[in-house]
Amino acid sequence: MxxxxxxxxxxxxxxxxxxxxxxxxxxxxxxxxxxxxxxGIGNGATASITSQIQGMGSNLLTISPGQSNNGGVNGGxxxxxxxxxxxxxxIKIGSAIKAVAPMTSTSGQVVLGSGNTSASINGxxxxxxxxxxxxxxRGRFITQEDVNSSARVAVLGPNVVENLMGxxxxxxxxxxxxxxxxxxxxxxxxxxTGSTGFQxxxxxxxxxxxxxxxxxxxxxxxxxxxxxxxxxxxxxMAQDEITIALRKAHKIPEGKENDFRVQNQADMLETMQSxxxxxxxxxxxxxxxxxxxxxxxxxxxxxxxxxxxxxxIGIRKxxxxxxxxxxxQFLIEAVVLSVLGGGIGIALxxxxxxxxxxxxxxxxxISLTSVIMAFxxxxxxxxxxxxxxxxxxxxxxxxxxxxxx
Amino acid sequence: MINxxxxxxxxxxxxxxxxxxxxxxxxxxxxEFVAIMGPSGSGKSTxxxxxxxxxxxxxxxxxxxxxxVAKASGDDLSVxxxxxxxxxxxxxxxxxxxxxxxxxxxxxxxxGVGGKERRARAIAALESVGLGERIHHRPKELxxxxxxxxxxxxxxxxxxxxxxxxxxxxxxxxRSSEEVMAIFQRLHTLGNTIIIVTHEPDIAEFTERxxxxxxxxxxxxxxxxxxxxxxxxVVEEEGV
Numbered sequence: 001m002x003x004x005x006x007x008x009x010x011x012x013x014x015x016x017x018x019x020x021x022x023x024x025x026x027x028x029x030x031x032x033x034x035x036x037x038x039x040g041i042g043n044g045a046t047a048s049i050t051s052q053i054q055g056m057g058s059n060l061l062t063i064s065p066g067q068s069n070n071g072g073v074n075g076g077x078x079x080x081x082x083x084x085x086x087x088x089x090x091i092k093i094g095s096a097i098k099a100v101a102p103m104t105s106t107s108g109q110v111v112l113g114s115g116n117t118s119a120s121i122n123g124x125x126x127x128x129x130x131x132x133x134x135x136x137x138r139g140r141f142i143t144q145e146d147v148n149s150s151a152r153v154a155v156l157g158p159n160v161v162e163n164l165m166g167x168x169x170x171x172x173x174x175x176x177x178x179x180x181x182x183x184x185x186x187x188x189x190x191x192x193t194g195s196t197g198f199q200x201x202x203x204x205x206x207x208x209x210x211x212x213x214x215x216x217x218x219x220x221x222x223x224x225x226x227x228x229x230x231x232x233x234x235x236x237m238a239q240d241e242i243t244i245a246l247r248k249a250h251k252i253p254e255g256k257e258n259d260f261r262v263q264n265q266a267d268m269l270e271t272m273q274s275x276x277x278x279x280x281x282x283x284x285x286x287x288x289x290x291x292x293x294x295x296x297x298x299x300x301x302x303x304x305x306x307x308x309x310x311x312x313i314g315i316r317k318x319x320x321x322x323x324x325x326x327x328x329q330f331l332i333e334a335v336v337l338s339v340l341g342g343g344i345g346i347a348l349x350x351x352x353x354x355x356x357x358x359x360x361x362x363x364x365x366i367s368l369t370s371v372i373m374a375f376x377x378x379x380x381x382x383x384x385x386x387x388x389x390x391x392x393x394x395x396x397x398x399x400x401x402x403x404x405x
Numbered sequence: 406m407i408n409x410x411x412x413x414x415x416x417x418x419x420x421x422x423x424x425x426x427x428x429x430x431x432x433x434x435x436x437e438f439v440a441i442m443g444p445s446g447s448g449k450s451t452x453x454x455x456x457x458x459x460x461x462x463x464x465x466x467x468x469x470x471x472x473x474v475a476k477a478s479g480d481d482l483s484v485x486x487x488x489x490x491x492x493x494x495x496x497x498x499x500x501x502x503x504x505x506x507x508x509x510x511x512x513x514x515x516x517g518v519g520g521k522e523r524r525a526r527a528i529a530a531l532e533s534v535g536l537g538e539r540i541h542h543r544p545k546e547l548x549x550x551x552x553x554x555x556x557x558x559x560x561x562x563x564x565x566x567x568x569x570x571x572x573x574x575x576x577x578x579x580r581s582s583e584e585v586m587a588i589f590q591r592l593h594t595l596g597n598t599i600i601i602v603t604h605e606p607d608i609a610e611f612t613e614r615x616x617x618x619x620x621x622x623x624x625x626x627x628x629x630x631x632x633x634x635x636x637x638x639v640v641e642e643e644g645v
Contacts, residue, residue, distance in 0.1 A: 005514055016502040315498045318459060319559070320487020320515040322480040399459050402498065 006325065010332035017305075021337060024301040027294030028341030028381065029348060032374045034287035036349025036366060041356050042280025044364035049272050053265060059098075059229040060131065061238060062268070063087075063246070066259040082250065082259045083222040085209075088125075090249045091227060096238040098230045099127040102209050102222045108180040110205065112172070115164035119157075121179060121205045123212025124226075131228040134201060139173045139188030142208050150210040154184040157202040158192040168192065179205065182215045235264055284370075291374075295338070295381035302334050302389035313393050314401025327394035334386025335379060342378030346371055406566065406598055407433040407456070412465035412475075414451050414621075425451040426462070427621040433567075433600065438593040438632075440609035441602045443618030450571070452618065453602045457492060457569045458485045470566050487515050491560025495572035497552040499544040499559075505531060506540040509559045516563060530558040534588055550581030557588055561597065568592065570601045574608055586611040587637025611635050 014021045065082045088102045104123040109116070128134065129141045136155070146153050154177065162168040164177070172186050190201050213220055229238040239262050246260055306313070313326055350366055357364035414426040426448045433439055443449040454460035455467065458474055461482070467475040474485055491512075492498075499508045509527035518526070531540050534554040544552050553573060560568050570589070574582035590611060593599055601612060609615050610633045617625040 002517070009514070012503070012507075311498070312500055315500060316511070316515075317483060318457075318486060318492050318498075319512040320483050322483045322515070324480070325515060399454055402459075402494070 003328070006328040007332055007336075010329050010336060013309075013329070014333055014336060020301065020305070024298055024337050025341035025344065027297035028291070028338050028378050029294075029345040031287065031291030031294035032342045032345025032378055033349035033352060034290050035284055035374050035377075036346055036370060037352040037356065038283035038287045039280060039370040040349065040353030040364040040366045041362065042276065042283050043367060044353070044357055044362035046273055046276040046280065047363050047365065049276055050269060053269050053272060059232055059235060060265050061227040061229060061235065061242065062263045063225040063227065063242060064223070064261050064263065066257070066261050083225060084220065085222060087246055087249055088222065088225055090245045091225065091242055092245070094241070096230055096234040096241055097227055099130040099228045101125050101127040101131050101226045102224075103128070103226055104209055104212055104217065104221060104223045106212065106216050108216060110160065110164065111178040112164045112175060115166075117160060117163035119160050119163075119203060119205050121154075121207060121212060121216065123207055123209035123217075125209055127228075128206065128226065131226050132201065134206075135191040136188045137191045139186070141188055142206065147208040147210050150214055151208055152182065152184045152211055152215070153187045153207065154179070155188040155190060155206040156186055157190050157200075157204045159202045160205055161189055179207075180216055184211075239264065288377075291377060291381065294341070295378075295385045298334055298337055298382065299385035299388060302330060302386060303392070305333075306330065306389045306393045309393075310396065310401045310404040313396050314398050314404065317396070317398035318402060323394040326396075327390045330390035330393045331383065331386045334390065335382035338378045338382030338386075339375070342375050345378070346374060349374070406435040406437075406470065407431070408466075408468040409455075410466040410468075412455060412462045412467065414448075414455065414460070415463045424621050426455070428465070429621075429623055431616065431623065431626075433598065435566075435598055436593070436596050437598055438589070438613045439600045440612040440615045441600060441618065442604060442606070442609050442615055443624075444604065446620075447618040448621040449602050449604075449618045451621075453569065453571050456567075456600060457490055458482045483515075487512060488563065489566040491563065491565040491568040493553070493556050493560050493568065493570035493573045495575040497544070497549070497556050497576070499552055499555055501544055504541050504543055505536060505547070505555045505558075508544070508555055509562050512559060512563045526562055527558070530562040531555070533561075534558045548581070549577050550584055553577060553581070553585050554588065557585070557592075561592060567598045567600060570599065572603055573601060574603070574605070582608065583635045584637050587635035590632075590635050591637070 063083065083102075085102060088100060091097065091100045093100060101124050105120055106123075107118060107120045110119050122128075124142075125147050126142055126144050134141065137158075139155070141155055142153060145151075156172065158168040161170060161172050165172060172189065175186050176183050177186055178184070184207060190206075192202055193200060209222070227238060227242060229235045242262050243258065247258065250259055252259065316326060353364040353366060356362065409429055409431040412426055412429040412431075413424060416423045416425055429452065441449050441452060451460070455462050458469070458477070459482070461478065462475050465475060466473055469485070469489060474482075477485060486492075500511070506524065506527045509530050510523045513523045513526065528537070528540055531537055534557050536551060536554055536558065539547065539551065544555070547555065557568075560570075573589075574585055577585060586608065589599055589601070593613075599612075601608065603609055610629065612629060613632050614626070614628050616623060
């Protein structure tokens with residue numbers, strides 16, 4: 001019997017038992033759909049985080065406190081509060097560095113009349129506006145003067161305004177709000193960026209760093225310093241200038257490690273991407289297990305099917321089927337089930353991923369690789385889990401098989 | 406055609422050895438119509454399995470069309486069964502949920518006959534047993550007698566050297582039984598070699614030679630003087 005005839009025989013057998021065929025496929029369908037959807041969503045999350053980081057400002061360098069080394073005990077990254085306002089003044093604006101802004105942040109309860117919300121509060125200087133491309137819809141941003149005089153002024157994100165007054169466009173300029181019971185005058189509202197996720201300006205309050213340090217935090221710490229390089233090509237030069245200036249300011253002898261870290265966007269991107277990639281792999285792995293379970297389901301049903309069709313196998317053998325013919329028939333049945341299931345699973349996974357993408361505003365992308373992999377994997381599952389039942393069928397003795405009731 | 410020499414079949418159950426066949430010699434010539442009879446346990450089923458190349462003897466020689474098939478195994482036996490033997494079983498053994506014509510095509514499928522020729526030959530075989538009108542029926546939609554006729558069509562469609570029928574009327578009422586025997590008689594007049602295993606004397610009377618088994622040996626081998634003529638009215642009415 002040739003191969004084409006074997007396929008026809010197998011398809012006829014599957015069609016003769018539609019419900020069982022469909023249920024058997026279900027395991028593979030769910031497994032493949034899960035893999036496709038999970039990997040798609042994971043890729044979407046990676047893309048979204050990448051664009052968020054890129055949207056944080058161009059040519060951005062972030063200086064953060066490094067490790068403290070006390071008597072050989074390494075306190076880990078960020079363990080020393082080594083940055084001060086003096087450090088900020090040591091980083092000179094020049095050919096490589098366009099703007100420098102210190103950052104400190106806290107969170108607090110914000111009250112305006114009966115309105116009440118919690119928000120994170122950034123303390124910074126006027127240059128922050130340049131570095132982060134902050135635009136103002138109404139009022140103005142904080143100035144150097146505000147910083148010098150520790151003015152109690154605040155620039156609000158549109159979401160904060162909405163939370164306080166019920167409307168993002170409400171007239172709030174000049175009103176006095178209370179942040180952790182300290183009164184601040186609202187001087188401006190930033191333009192809605194529409195971006196969500198971490199560090200979106202829409203949810204923040206920005207105020208002079210001096211005011212925040214004195215009134216809300218109570219110490220002179222600078223959590224990080226943001227530096228904008230004049231161009232992407234000069235990022236490395238800016239990074240070198242910063243390193244030299246801060247090593248000198250911190251009096252670090254040659255041969256000793258920095259007590260601060262200068263990170264560029266690429267580094268951050270890399271870190272975040274490795275996190276999301278791990279997540280994608282994790283999700284894909286869990287989905288992969290369900291695919292494996294689906295494969296075992298196929299084996300299970302095929303084994304039942306072989307037992308149930310013992311008589312059929314006996315008849316076929318009695319009238320001339322060779323072991324190979326029977327093997328091929330059952331193997332093809334298993335492969336058809338898994339490949340068909342795989343195909344449906346890919347379609348479902350694609351649909352599921354785009355649905356989730358719409359619901360969470362994620363740009364889910366289904367890569368061709370994951371489609372090919374899922375398809376190949378399900379075909380392989382069909383073969384691997386089909387071989388055992390098929391061999392069992394092929395090895396049957398026709399006399400026993402015919403006698404089977 | 407068929408030549409058996411000293412056929413023994415011994416089943417070993419633990420330490421006990423049971424001889425189902427204890428040295429059987431038998432010759433069946435081309436075109437004979439033979440009934441193998443015997444009570445249960447006489448070895449006639451074992452004989453049937455060996456004749457049908459479903460099983461091989463422990464000892465002895467079995468020449469089928471001049472070749473010794475006693476030592477063949479596995480896939481070789483499948484090929485021999487496919488080319489030289491047509492089976493008719495007591496329980497019909499048709500594939501369920503499969504049309505009559507597809508059931509008849511089955512042996513040709515494994516013989517590698519092309520699709521068109523297969524279908525044409527299957528239809529011709531079904532017509533010859535009076536089922537030309539029912540080629541698209543499934544076994545469930547056919548009566549027992551009709552199912553057995555489909556099985557006969559399947560057995561004869563490959564032009565086998567012998568047609569082996571194991572209690573072909575065991576599941577049929579007397580009228581259907583006679584119809585089936587009428588078909589066998591007609592196939593016999595057309596020159597087919599037919600061996601029927603049965604325990605019913607009535608059925609054996611339709612054949613021309615009766616071989617009796619007892620305790621694994623041939624007890625008697627006689628020609629039937631006046632074989633009874635089976636009335637195959639249904640078949641004739643359908644114009645075959």
